[in-house]
Amino acid sequence: MAHLEASNLFSVKERVVVITGGGSGLGRIMARALAINGASKVFVLGRREDALRETAAQAPEGIVIPVKCDITSKESLESAYQAVAEQTTHVDILFANGGILGPLMRSPDAHADGTPPSLTELRDALFNVPMEEFTRVLNVNVTGTYYTVLAFLPLLEAANKRRPAPQEGVLTPPSAQVVITSSIAGFVRKVPFSYAYNASKASTNQLVKLLSTNLADYKIRVNGLVPGLYDSEMANNIFVAHGHTTGGVSEGSFPKEMIPLTRGGSEEDFAGLIVWLASNSAGYVNGNLLVTDGGRMSVVPNSY
Ligand SMILES: NC(=O)c1ccc[n+]([C@@H]2O[C@H](COP(=O)([O-])OP(=O)(O)OC[C@H]3O[C@@H](n4cnc5c(N)ncnc54)[C@H](OP(=O)(O)O)[C@@H]3O)[C@@H](O)[C@H]2O)c1
Known part of the structure; x- marks a missing residue:
């Protein structure tokens, strides 16, 4: 039973x-x-090299490799890809x-006497946000994500080519x-965190579906994480607003109307999900959106 x-x-x-x-x-x-x-190797990409180096410093020596990259630039993605491919x-x-x-980007709060904002107040609040800001969110979260996937396809295909040929009765390793x-923001609609952010995350949900379908022929699986x-x-500002400078992981940290399990997600909650998703036992998971939110998605229209 060693395999279990x-x-x-x-x-x-x-x-x-x-x-x-x-x-x-x-x-x-x-x-x-x-x-x-x-x-064996974990390449971390981002624009801030100091932040990437700090991640490397917090991991076993030599495993985490920083690679500077701006995902909104094809040139930057291509050079990051080359840097990874050299290693x-x-x-x-x-x-x-x-x-x-x-x-x-959301409706202003109700007035002190409880009356909702007028349509003029709502329009002013939303229309005052520069269009470029809306586009920037879509550009990073949707366009950048999409081109990131495209950039790394050859190295993903190379991983598939290393797998042993299928053998009758023997479980083939994950592709x-x-x-x-x-984000759960991609599903909720009554009270958006931000019209742009919510719309961008709904698009990433769709990207998971589109890419998983269209990359299926190449045996490249595509899944999505949906954190609360x-x-x-x-x-962090949401944690600070509720009086938690760090953590917020103990029960009772947040009202149940906001998060049914009354706490934020922990490192352990997320790390466990990631290790499972990267492991052999998630090899049959494809085209999935995995929610990890303490039940928040079911109540989020009521509260931030
Ligand atoms: N924390 C939550 O509760 C939560 C919930 C739902 C979904 N999410 C999602 O989880 C993901 C990670 O966010 P986080 O919560 O960990 O927040 P975070 O600490 O702000 O991390 C965001 C990361 O994205 C990188 N990034 C932003 N723009 C980039 C660009 N143009 N090119 C390359 N990297 C870029 C940033 O690195 P640089 O600034 O160094 O480039 C940063 O490391 C995001 O997609 C977020 O929408 C988070």
Whole structure:
């Protein structure tokens, strides 16, 4: 029964991984979790080299490799791809995780007496946001994600070519995988965090579906992560607003109307999901959107 032992089911040994947005937040958790558990190379991509180096410093020595990259530039993606290709023959998993929130674009709060904002107030608040800001969010979260996947296809294909030929009765190892970080914002619609962010994440959900269907012939799997609320540079202001400078992972940290499990997501919650998704036992997962939100998606229209 050795094949059912956790050490076999959840092994990520020797995996070669690329992570955009690896210099902070969820990308840093991904990098550390995979490096600590035996991945052989974890390339972390982002614009801030100091942040990428800090991720490397927090992982076992020599495993995490910083590569400067702006995912909104094809030239930058191409040179990052070349830098990775010089250091590995293949990539088993690409995490297209980099993203931005952009400015809040939502209806103003109700007045002190409880009356809702007038349509003029709503229009002013939303119309005052420069169009370029809306486009910037879509550009990073959708366009950048899409071109990131395209850029790394050859190295993902190379990973598939390394697999042994199928043998009757023997489980074939997992094929190469793309994992795109979406958000519950891509599903909720009553109270958007930001029209641009929510629309961008709905698009990344669709990208997961489109890419998983269209890359199926090449045996490149595509899955999506749908986080709720995790402390990170992007989300920290929500934690601070609720009096948590770090963490917020103990029950009772947030009202149940906001998150049914009353806490934020932890490093362990996310790392466990990542290790499983990168492991042999997730080899049959394809075209999926995996929600990790403590139940927040079902109540989010009521609260931030
Ligand atoms: N934290 C949450 O609660 C939560 C919930 C749902 C979804 N998400 C999603 O999770 C992903 C990671 O976000 P996070 O929460 O970990 O926030 P974060 O700490 O702000 O991380 C975002 C990362 O994206 C990178 N990035 C942004 N623009 C980039 C660009 N043009 N090129 C390359 N990299 C770029 C940033 O690196 P540089 O600035 O160095 O480039 C940064 O490391 C995002 O897609 C976000 O939408 C987060």
